[in-house]
Amino acid sequence: MIRKSQQSFRKLLPWYVNRSLSALECEAVEAGISRDDRARAEVDAWKQIQTAVTSQPQRMPSSQVRQRLMAIIREPTASFTRVTRPSWSLFAGALLTLSVLILLWLAVRPGVVLQWSLERDRMTSYRIYRASQGSSQFELVTEIPAQANRLRYSFVDALLMPGRNYIYRVEGIHADGVSTFSQIVNSHSQDVLPGQLALILTSVIIGYGIVIVMRQWTLLSQRKVMEHFT
Amino acid sequence: MNHNAAFYDIKIVEMDKSISSASDIYLLRRVASGDELAFGELYQRYHGSIYNYVLRLIHEPKEAEDLLQEIFLAVWRGAHRFREQAQVKTWMYRIAHYQAISWLRKHRPVTPFDDMTVINLEVPEQVTFETWQSDEVRKAINHLSPKHRAVLELAFVHGMAYGEIAQVVGCPVGTVKSRMSYALRVINGKLKAADFVS
Numbered sequence: 001m002i003r004k005s006q007q008s009f010r011k012l013l014p015w016y017v018n019r020s021l022s023a024l025e026c027e028a029v030e031a032g033i034s035r036d037d038r039a040r041a042e043v044d045a046w047k048q049i050q051t052a053v054t055s056q057p058q059r060m061p062s063s064q065v066r067q068r069l070m071a072i073i074r075e076p077t078a079s080f081t082r083v084t085r086p087s088w089s090l091f092a093g094a095l096l097t098l099s100v101l102i103l104l105w106l107a108v109r110p111g112v113v114l115q116w117s118l119e120r121d122r123m124t125s126y127r128i129y130r131a132s133q134g135s136s137q138f139e140l141v142t143e144i145p146a147q148a149n150r151l152r153y154s155f156v157d158a159l160l161m162p163g164r165n166y167i168y169r170v171e172g173i174h175a176d177g178v179s180t181f182s183q184i185v186n187s188h189s190q191d192v193l194p195g196q197l198a199l200i201l202t203s204v205i206i207g208y209g210i211v212i213v214m215r216q217w218t219l220l221s222q223r224k225v226m227e228h229f230t
Numbered sequence: 231m232n233h234n235a236a237f238y239d240i241k242i243v244e245m246d247k248s249i250s251s252a253s254d255i256y257l258l259r260r261v262a263s264g265d266e267l268a269f270g271e272l273y274q275r276y277h278g279s280i281y282n283y284v285l286r287l288i289h290e291p292k293e294a295e296d297l298l299q300e301i302f303l304a305v306w307r308g309a310h311r312f313r314e315q316a317q318v319k320t321w322m323y324r325i326a327h328y329q330a331i332s333w334l335r336k337h338r339p340v341t342p343f344d345d346m347t348v349i350n351l352e353v354p355e356q357v358t359f360e361t362w363q364s365d366e367v368r369k370a371i372n373h374l375s376p377k378h379r380a381v382l383e384l385a386f387v388h389g390m391a392y393g394e395i396a397q398v399v400g401c402p403v404g405t406v407k408s409r410m411s412y413a414l415r416v417i418n419g420k421l422k423a424a425d426f427v428s
Binding site: 010012015017042048056062064069 | 266269273278281282285286294295298302306364367368383386387389390394407410411418
């Protein structure tokens with residue numbers, strides 16, 4: 001019991017040194033010190049620590065901190081929000097939008113759907129050609145290998161410039177190397193555009209939506225911290 | 231016209247005088263209502279001590295300036311939520327402590343000290359305290375973890391009572407006292423190990 005009481009008064013010694021104890025506590029500590037040499041040595045140790053700590057060089061922040069602060073609080077929109085760089089939010093939103101767009105584009109593949117069928121299975125592969133409408137300069141889009149016993153094929157051309165019309169033809173390659181061309185078919189941009197725009201819009205909403213939610217979440221956690229402080 | 235201008239000048243001087251002698255709580259109430267002048271006075275009173283407190287915990291002058299800005303922005307934005315259950319100074323230091331510790335958590339490895347260690351390390355009865363040099367003590371203090379340094383700083387540089395320190399660092403009074411005792415043991419141990427003490 002006595003040991004516990006000794007320890008409790010010794011735990012007050014740093015605050016005896018910094019003079020923040022109440023009069024009652026001060027009396028108890030002084031009574032303890034008067035009968036305990038070790039406590040007196042500890043007080044001296046605390047005084048040396050106090051001297052060392054208080055003699056550390058003081059630095060002052062740059063005056064720009066005050067200027068920046070005053071500029072921020074004078075902004076009409078200055079509210080609880082932590083100062084975030086808008087360019088960072090824009091960049092993060094754009095990056096998320098692009099990622100979502102790529103994923104959705106690969107999943108939905110909004111584009112021109114070409115379908116063709118055969119009477120007999122005798123081709124080894126099919127080449128799909130595309131040209132802008134009004135041009136005869138066909139370019140190879142892709143080559144699809146033929147599958148045994150399969151008579152119906154389809155291909156989605158999703159890499160299209162919005163608003164542009166295209167023409168297509170399919171070249172069937174026979175086993176002997178001879179090829180046969182299909183007739184030319186037209187595609188109209190207005191058939192594809194709504195789907196593409198819907199995907200772009202959805203991606204923008206999801207991308208920037210995530211950024212907004214994250215900012216709101218940060219704001220909410222800051223608000224909780226401030227409420228905790230008050 | 232000239233008379234009016236002179237009268238106006240005198241009025242401004244009087245207003246500044248009243249601000250500079252106002253209590254912290256009065257200033258904070260005015261800050262809560264959007265008074266920039268009161269905010270400027272609070273900044274003037276505390277920016278140096280809070281900056282040095284944060285700087286001694288994180289040891290990065292530029293980052294400490296950024297944190298100082300964040301701390302005073304938090305004061306500006308949170309002034310209307312202050313419920314006057316603590317001193318304004320304690321409240322501001324608590325925000326500063328929180329910001330500094332959050333920064334350290336993000337930028338520094340986890341400190342090996344924890345409160346369990348403190349509880350298990352009792353002061354041996356035979357420990358002796360010698361005469362130390364301030365420089366040597368300061369070196370030894372640098373071996374303390376930020377949370378132990380924080381308690382020392384708040385007690386000796388900022389003259390806080392243990393109850394106030396507990397409010398600032400957000401832990402029980404017993405933990406504050408234990409951290410102080412632990413800090414003394416570490417400093418004493420470091421000084422002896424480094425042969426600083428004769």
